[in-house]
Amino acid sequence: MTLPQRWRIIDFNQKEVEELQKQYNISEHFSKVLLNRKIISNQEIGGIFSPGLAFVHPPHLLPDIEIAGLRIEKAIKNGEKILLWGDEDTDGITATVFLYEVLKKLDGRVSYHIPSRKDEGIGLNIEGIKRAQEEGYTLIITVDCASGDFDEIHSAQKMGMDVIVTDHHEVPTLDGKNFALLNPKVANSSYPFPDIAGVTVAFKLGWFLTKRVLKVNDKEWKSAAGEWLPLVFLGTYADKVPLKNENWFLAKLGFNMLHSTKRKGIRNLIRAISKSGICDEMVAHKMISVLATAKTTGWMQNTGFNILTTMDEEYLDTTIPKLVKQSERWYAEASKNFRKVLSSLSGDVFDNVIFVYVPFVPSEYVSFCTSHLKERFSRSVIVVTDKNGLSFGEARTAGEFNIHELLSKYIKLFTSFGGHKSACGFTMRRENVGKLRQKIVEDFSKMSVTTDRTGELRIIGKLRLEDITEKLKDELMLLSPFGSGNPPPLFLARDLTFTKSTYTYEIPDTGEVKRIEMRGEKNAWIGINGQPISLDVVYYFNSIGTLIIADARPTVFNETITQT
Numbered sequence: 121m122t123l124p125q126r127w128r129i130i131d132f133n134q135k136e137v138e139e140l141q142k143q144y145n146i147s148e149h150f151s152k153v154l155l156n157r158k159i160i161s162n163q164e165i166g167g168i169f170s171p172g173l174a175f176v177h178p179p180h181l182l183p184d185i186e187i188a189g190l191r192i193e194k195a196i197k198n199g200e201k202i203l204l205w206g207d208e209d210t211d212g213i214t215a216t217v218f219l220y221e222v223l224k225k226l227d228g229r230v231s232y233h234i235p236s237r238k239d240e241g242i243g244l245n246i247e248g249i250k251r252a253q254e255e256g257y258t259l260i261i262t263v264d265c266a267s268g269d270f271d272e273i274h275s276a277q278k279m280g281m282d283v284i285v286t287d288h289h290e291v292p293t294l295d296g297k298n299f300a301l302l303n304p305k306v307a308n309s310s311y312p313f314p315d316i317a318g319v320t321v322a323f324k325l326g327w328f329l330t331k332r333v334l335k336v337n338d339k340e341w342k343s344a345a346g347e348w349l350p351l352v353f354l355g356t357y358a359d360k361v362p363l364k365n366e367n368w369f370l371a372k373l374g375f376n377m378l379h380s381t382k383r384k385g386i387r388n389l390i391r392a393i394s395k396s397g398i399c400d401e402m403v404a405h406k407m408i409s410v411l412a413t414a415k416t417t418g419w420m421q422n423t424g425f426n427i428l429t430t431m432d433e434e435y436l437d438t439t440i441p442k443l444v445k446q447s448e449r450w451y452a453e454a455s456k457n458f459r460k461v462l463s464s465l466s467g468d469v470f471d472n473v474i475f476v477y478v479p480f481v482p483s484e485y486v487s488f489c490t491s492h493l494k495e496r497f498s499r500s501v502i503v504v505t506d507k508n509g510l511s512f513g514e515a516r517t518a519g520e521f522n523i524h525e526l527l528s529k530y531i532k533l534f535t536s537f538g539g540h541k542s543a544c545g546f547t548m549r550r551e552n553v554g555k556l557r558q559k560i561v562e563d564f565s566k567m568s569v570t571t572d573r574t575g576e577l578r579i580i581g582k583l584r585l586e587d588i589t590e591k592l593k594d595e596l597m598l599l600s601p602f603g604s605g606n607p608p609p610l611f612l613a614r615d616l617t618f619t620k621s622t623y624t625y626e627i628p629d630t631g632e633v634k635r636i637e638m639r640g641e642k643n644a645w646i647g648i649n650g651q652p653i654s655l656d657v658v659y660y661f662n663s664i665g666t667l668i669i670a671d672a673r674p675t676v677f678n679e680t681i682t683q684t
């Protein structure tokens with residue numbers, strides 16, 4: 121059951137559309153797309169037509185980067201053993217790989233450990249710190265974690281090690297901070313765009329260090345950095361940070377390099393997932409879910425790290441197909457659990473927030489269920505299950521609403537809590553779940569319904585499939601890759617006669633016959649007994665110019681189109 125979304129055709133000032141169109145020699149629809157995204161300055165439009173690292177913020181803007189740079193440079197010069205401490209998701213792994221390779225290039229004596237989320241949890245832990253000390257490490261650099269791990273950091277310091285934190289999660293407090301904390305979200309940060317991924321924070325540190333140690337200039341760095349950009353793309357895409365500002369440029373450049381990268385693991389992943397060998401957004405998502413099954417297998421051992429760094433084809437040929445199968449099984453199991461959660465919903469779907477306690481769902485599927493509920497009902501969602509004698513929950517929000525801030529009010533109810541504005545996680549004693557639920561539902565009932573809902577498809581304009589030009593497709597593809605914060609522009613075609621879930625049409629100029637097909641859930645709209653049916657269709661183009669149907673409904677019932 122999907123609640124019907126309203127379709128809204130955006131209204132444009134025709135004069136503005138024509139002006140922009142003439143000024144940049146672009147098509148009318150693309151002019152509308154740019155106006156809708158408020159991309160109108162010379163510089164912004166220039167960035168879309170020729171994206172480059174020149175549009176990415178320089179590294180010295182990150183807080184504490186000078187202090188970190190000095191300390192790391194000293195460690196390299198003195199031959200100190202440096203331990204990178206990562207996180208077991210794609211953002212954490214790509215960040216670890218990146219900084220590992222940079223420090224190797226700078227002749228650092230570097231190793232890494234990625235804690236197993238299942239056995240060690242997220243962030244620093246005392247056991248690992250002790251082990252690092254025993255093995256003679258004197259500097260620990262975290263990536264994608266540890267902004268709040270003050271106790272562990274102070275312990276490491278007492279054991280004679282320095283700690284540098286690089287991270288992008290919300291920072292709970294700065295009380296007692298006596299270490300370099302490279303996080304664009306710290307309270308006094310003047311970093312211009314804080315919503316970057318952990319891999320991007322690491323990327324900035326690597327850039328800074330390379331300039332400092334090798335005395336290269338920005339231009340030399342930018343030409344050398346290319347090989348790492350696919351890693352930045354994967355981490356950025358996996359963490360679903362908004363593809364805006366510098367995130368978009370980094371994702372764009374990295375995405376474009378996926379096909380030409382020398383990194384064998386990435387090439388092998390694409391081949392294993394995509395029959396055509398071409399990577400679009402769907403393939404990228406699948407790559408990330410395969411990497412998500414590549415776990416930590418012990419101290420300083422992580423399969424994802426191995427995949428992204430190895431040159432050993434044989435290792436990749438045996439490892440990756442196994443992981444692909446495993447991730448398919450995981451997805452099937454996650455979907456099954458999601459359906460169970462769906463059928464357990466009752467009146468919840470009419471509340472401003474969906475808060476469900478579902479102890480029958482294994483904790484590894486909670487994140488999946490939370491995100492999918494949010495997508496389906498376009499509102500804030502909290503899903504809680506039980507894990508290791510405690511309750512464990514995840515929260516996601518639709519739109520701009522800050523769920524991290526709201527949950528922070530109840531920090532006393534949690535035994536652990538962390539995350540971002542739009543996605544966070546927590547653990548708590550089971551007997552407190554009911555109390556939290558009551559508080560949250562109450563908080564949401566006081567908000568206006570629209571605060572956090574995005575249940576509306578906003579459409580650029582009507583565009584018959586016969587009228588789609590190659591020029592427009594090329595223009596739209598400039599905006600890819602599409603994803604969080606950068607949705608593909610939507611168009612509407614009305615009254616298409618579908619026969620057996622297929623619509624066939626002819627391009628007037630060339631006589632070429634094309635067809636589009638209904639797939640998956642949208643199949644609900646195929647005609648009874650295979651009879652032709654007339655449908656209205658909202659569609660878009662993905663990064664490789666394939667037409668994809670976003671939504672469809674029978675023309676006769678379609679009274680939901682509104683013009684703003």
Ligand SMILES: [Mn+2]
Pocket residue numbers: 211212264288317318319359
């Ligand atoms: Mn991250």
